[in-house]
Amino acid sequence: MKPLALVLAAAFFVMAILYFTGHGYPVGTHYKHAVAMLALAVVALIWYRFLSATPTRR
Amino acid sequence: MVARKPCRFARTDRTVTFAQAMFLAVLQGVSELFPVSSLGHTILIPALLRWPVDRSDESFLAFVVVLHLGTAVALIVFYRRDWLAISRALVASVVRGRLSGDRDEKIGWLLAAGTVPVALLGVFFQSAVRSFFGSPATVALFLVANAFVMFLGEWLRQRQHAAGNRTGLQLEGMTWADGAKIGLAQGLALLPGISRSGSSIVAGLLVDLDHEDAAKFSFLLATPVIFAASILEIPKLFEPAAHVVALEAALGGVLAGITAYASVAFLTRYFKHNDLRPFGWYCLIAGGAAFLFFVTKGVT
Numbered sequence: 118m119k120p121l122a123l124v125l126a127a128a129f130f131v132m133a134i135l136y137f138t139g140h141g142y143p144v145g146t147h148y149k150h151a152v153a154m155l156a157l158a159v160v161a162l163i164w165y166r167f168l169s170a171t172p173t174r175r
Numbered sequence: 176m177v178a179r180k181p182c183r184f185a186r187t188d189r190t191v192t193f194a195q196a197m198f199l200a201v202l203q204g205v206s207e208l209f210p211v212s213s214l215g216h217t218i219l220i221p222a223l224l225r226w227p228v229d230r231s232d233e234s235f236l237a238f239v240v241v242l243h244l245g246t247a248v249a250l251i252v253f254y255r256r257d258w259l260a261i262s263r264a265l266v267a268s269v270v271r272g273r274l275s276g277d278r279d280e281k282i283g284w285l286l287a288a289g290t291v292p293v294a295l296l297g298v299f300f301q302s303a304v305r306s307f308f309g310s311p312a313t314v315a316l317f318l319v320a321n322a323f324v325m326f327l328g329e330w331l332r333q334r335q336h337a338a339g340n341r342t343g344l345q346l347e348g349m350t351w352a353d354g355a356k357i358g359l360a361q362g363l364a365l366l367p368g369i370s371r372s373g374s375s376i377v378a379g380l381l382v383d384l385d386h387e388d389a390a391k392f393s394f395l396l397a398t399p400v401i402f403a404a405s406i407l408e409i410p411k412l413f414e415p416a417a418h419v420v421a422l423e424a425a426l427g428g429v430l431a432g433i434t435a436y437a438s439v440a441f442l443t444r445y446f447k448h449n450d451l452r453p454f455g456w457y458c459l460i461a462g463g464a465a466f467l468f469f470v471t472k473g474v475t
Contacts, residue, residue, distance in 0.1 A: 149407050153298040160291065163269055170272020 119168045126161035129154045191228050191235055193423055195221075200427035203242040204249070204434025207401070208394065208442060210373030210454045211461075212321055214305075215314050218367055219465050222311035222474060237417035240408040241424040245432035247402035253439050254395060261286070261395075281347040282395070288351045289358030289375075289396045296362040297404065304365045312469040317368025318462030324369065325455035328377030335383070344383040346392055353382040361396060368462065371397055376451060390446040394439055 133154035134140075136147045191199065199217060206213035217239075221228050229235060251258060257279075264280035265287075274280060308317065360378030364371035372393045379389025411417060417424070468474075 149298050152407060153295060156294070157291075160287075166269055166272050167274075 119165060122161050122165035122168055126158045126165065129158035129161060133158060190232065190419060191226075191238060191423060195226055195228065196238060196420065196423035196427050197430060199238075200242055200245075200430040201434050203239075203427075204246060204431040205438050207243075207246045207431075208250075208372055208397075208435055208438040210321075210325060210370040210376060210451060211458055212318060212364070212368050212370040212373070214364075215318050215321070215368035215370075215462075218309065218314045219311055219318070219461075223465060223468065233411065233414050233416035234419040236408070237411045237414060238420045238424045238427060240405055240411050241428035242431040243401055243405040243408075245428035245430070246435040247398060247405055249432040249435035250394060250398040250401070250439060253436055254398065257282075257395065258398075278347045282392075285346070285349055285351070285354035285392075286396055286399070288354035289361070289392075290399050292355055292358040293361045293396075293400055294403065296359075296365060297400070301365055305367060308366055308368075311474055312466055314368040315462045315466035315469060317366050318458050319368075319466065320462075321369050321373055322455040322458035322462065324363075324377055325373055325451040325458070328380050329450055329452055329455075332380045335381075343385060344388075346384065346388050349382060349384070356382060357392065357396065361393075361400070370458075371400075373451065373454065376446075386446040386450055387443070390442060394443075 133151045136154055137151035139147070199221075202216055202220065203213055206216045218230075221230075260279040261283040264277050265283040268274055268277075268280050268284075274284070308314070357375050357378040361371055361375040363369045363374040372390070375393040375396055376386070376389045379392050380386065384392065412424075
């Protein structure tokens, strides 16, 4: 699952850049979509953090 | 003498007046948190009073951004202790990399689970949905639908309790799926006339929260959504047209904040011992009457 979290974070980050620059969109930049993608990238990184932390020893 | 060209960003007949702005600020502050749909009311009442306000005008959009900011700040101030505890717990859990079972931490991640779906729905579908369903008559019908959502929620909850298969749940006892369900239910409020707090309180009741906890979770869940939506619209405040209503926006934001604070203070006490049905009756009567008015006057 850890690689999936990283891949998702990278994919959302790239999509955020694409939305922000308006690349491939004829109607200009979509900064709200870009911010949403950036937020999802952060969520994926937090997920990665939870997956990669050392388990508690009992 | 050279005739002066009319300024593109001067007041027009379609610019909101000071009195209208103050009325809309109070309306926003109250109806954003009462389960009666703020968006629905800000479409219906100007249409009923035949105010020639252009809702798509840049100055009006800037004014609305400030009203929402005022409401969000009021919610943050009212729940400041909860937000402080939740923020600390969330940061600590991310630093630690695991959940500790702390109550504030659980509520924080439940709010995150509820915020992601509604934020995505809002970002990708808000404009399309509102332009498609934004006519006053349609909004009046959705206000009637909002009444039935609340009646149905109360009826289903009573049935579940009468059947004895529900025992009552604390906020921190909810599952991640429960949090996401409440967030998705909040997404119904993209339809003008459907209340954000109404739909999320009903969803909270259906996952077995009591009215008090369902309302608290709904208000906490609304805060990041309203705040983030306002922040994303802040560039509108720097448009030249925004200066036309600068005074109205500043005073309106403060007024919306004060009325929102009073509303949430009232509602948190109200839901200790009361339910959604009075708001359902209000939406049914107001929505039904407004729909009949618009149909008979040919306003669709």
